[in-house]
Structure formats: structure tokens, C-alpha cells
Amino acid sequence: MFVMKAGVVGAGTMGAEIAQAISFAELPVVLVDVSEEALARGRARIEAIYQRRVEKGRMTPSQAGDRVSLIQFGQDPALLADCDLVIEAVPEKLELKQALIERLDGVVSPLCVLGSNTSALSITAMAQASRHPERVVGLHFFFPASVMRLVEVVRGEATSAETVETAVSFVADIRKIPVRVKECPGFVVNRVLMAAMAEVLRYQEQSGASFAEVDGAVLAAGLVPMGPFGLADQLGLEIVHEVQATLAAAYGDRFAGGEAVAERVATGALGVKSGRGFYDYSGGGAGDGR
Ligand SMILES: NC(=O)c1ccc[n+]([C@@H]2O[C@H](COP(=O)([O-])OP(=O)(O)OC[C@H]3O[C@@H](n4cnc5c(N)ncnc54)[C@H](O)[C@@H]3O)[C@@H](O)[C@H]2O)c1
Structure with a gap:
């Protein structure tokens, strides 16, 4: 499946940079966080990344402005309804991630891929919170995600081959390097x-x-x-x-x-x-x- 619009949940250290990386590849992206303050900090972080590119002469201010305008910021998960792929980047707690996945199940279409940026938790355990566990996959970006090109694509026990393919091609589409890894604590x-x-x-x-x-x-x-x-x-x-x-x-x-x-x-x-x-x-x- 081709991802026309992506979503990121959690606008902290990782989520903001992941949203920046997606917008840099000219894909529309929705960045959702429960905290208004975190959204403001996330926006500032993203603008600073683009500003540095402008200062280095790698982009014009208008190109940078166009990329930032591809990002929709908000607190309501309903904003994610028409996304083809949503990546969660909320704190590293299994119960929190499971509750979020359950919530997202009620918002996005059954075909939407749910990626987790978890550093070490079980994708299989996370997927158990979804009515569609086959669409849950690990999408592990590295810090700082705006720069680092490697992304681990982790297949849980229930993850479908189609979900893995969508995740791998999405990562390549945003000009990063997908590496398929087996699920184990900490991945590779x-x-x-x-x-x-x-x-x-x-x-x-x-x-x-x-x-x-x-x-x-x-x-x-x-x-x-x-x-x-x-x-x-x-x-x-x-x-x-x-x-x-x-x-x-x-x-x-x-x-x-x-x-x-x-x-x-x-x-x-x-x-x-x-x-x-x-x-x-x-x-x-x-x-x-x-
Ligand atoms: N920090 C890193 O270098 C790094 C690198 C790779 C992967 N990760 C993983 O990425 C994930 C996020 O880490 P981080 O460092 O960005 O965390 P962070 O604490 O900086 O950001 C998490 C954000 O999630 C928001 N949040 C919490 N609950 C939410 C909910 N229910 N809905 C929406 N937003 C919610 C918080 O307000 C916060 O802004 C973790 O799983 C972590 O293991 C982190």
C-alpha cells in the first residue's frame, strides 16, 4: 500500500523529528500529542531543523515554509482518521502504548498500518491490544531521526507480510534505510x-x-x-x-x-x-x- 498521508503520535524527542523527516520527503503528516506544550516544543524543534538547512543554503526559506506547512499539529487523535500509516512515539511503557493502539483502532481505517517507535518492547505484545494485530509493526527510528537514516522494521508474530512491505517502502520513500529485523528485546x-x-x-x-x-x-x-x-x-x-x-x-x-x-x-x-x-x-x- 502506498502511504499518501502519515501520522505521528507523541511530539517529544523522537516524534517531532520523525514528523520532520516525513515532511521533508514532501508527504503530509499529522503530529498529535496530549500536551499542548509538547506540540509547541515539537513545532519549534522542527522549525529549527528547517532553519538550519536554510542557513546552510540547502533550502530557500519558502521551501522550508512549504515543508512545515505539510505538518498538521493537534491534540485530537481524530485528526489521524485518514492516515495510511501512524507511528506511535509515546513514552516507553507497554501499557501506555497498548492503550494508545486500542484508541487508534477506533479512529483509523482497518487498513491503516500502526508502527511503533519502541526501543525495545515487544511488538507482539503491543499488537495484542489491536483488533487488527496484523497491521502493527515496529518502525524504530534512531536519534536524531531528522539525520539518522537507519530504521529497524520489526515483524511481530501477528504482523502480516503486507504490513511489513508497506513499512519498508514507506521508510524508503522518506529517504531512509529500512532494515528488517527479527523481534527480540532491543532488536539489533x-x-x-x-x-x-x-x-x-x-x-x-x-x-x-x-x-x-x-x-x-x-x-x-x-x-x-x-x-x-x-x-x-x-x-x-x-x-x-x-x-x-x-x-x-x-x-x-x-x-x-x-x-x-x-x-x-x-x-x-x-x-x-x-x-x-x-x-x-x-x-x-x-x-x-x-
Ligand atoms: N529518545 C530517543 O533517543 C529514542 C530513540 C529511539 C526510540 N525511542 C523511543 O521513542 C518513544 C518516544 O521516546 P521520546 O524520547 O520521544 O519520548 P518523549 O518523552 O520525549 O516524548 C513522548 C511524548 O509523548 C506524549 N504522550 C504521552 N502519552 C501520549 C498519548 N497517550 N497520546 C499522545 N501523546 C502522548 C508526551 O506528551 C511526550 O511529548 C519511546 O518508545 C522510546 O523508547 C526514543
């Missing part, structure tokens, strides 16, 4: 990333090195654009925490991340989005990593 990328992250957290705890020292050493190796603690702050520590818990429950303690993440989440230090995580962003930049 997060299973690898979180194993490395757990090792780094253990090393930092045992060595007493500062977060900045560890990030500096990883950066100096020249393999990645960002150190692990800086990256975790960008992703959102509550997301990292949820994914660690899912993977530790599935694969054991080698995925458990020590106390550093849990302690920060408990105090509301979620990373860049809250102004403090491993680093302090209150002054607009990174602190000393302590």
Missing part, C-alpha cells in the same frame, strides 16, 4: 548499544573517572560522534532506564546499568530535556560531567 541496534553502555557505566563506577573523562576517551578513539554519557543525556535517561530494564529482564545482569542512571531518573534529572543528567545544561552547554 539497542541490544548492541546497551551492552556497550552497561560496560561503560560499570567501568566509570569502578574507576571513579568523571563522565567527561570517559566521554573524552571514547571520542578520542574516533569511532563515534558523541561519548556515551553525552549520548545518554540526549536520548533521555528515563528512556535509557526503561530499555536497560527490558534488556536486563530478558538477557540478565550483563545489561543492568548500575545506579548512575536510576539515581538520576529518580530525582528528575533526565538529561538535556530536563536541564540536567550526567551533565548540567542549565547554562545552555555541558558542565564538567560530575
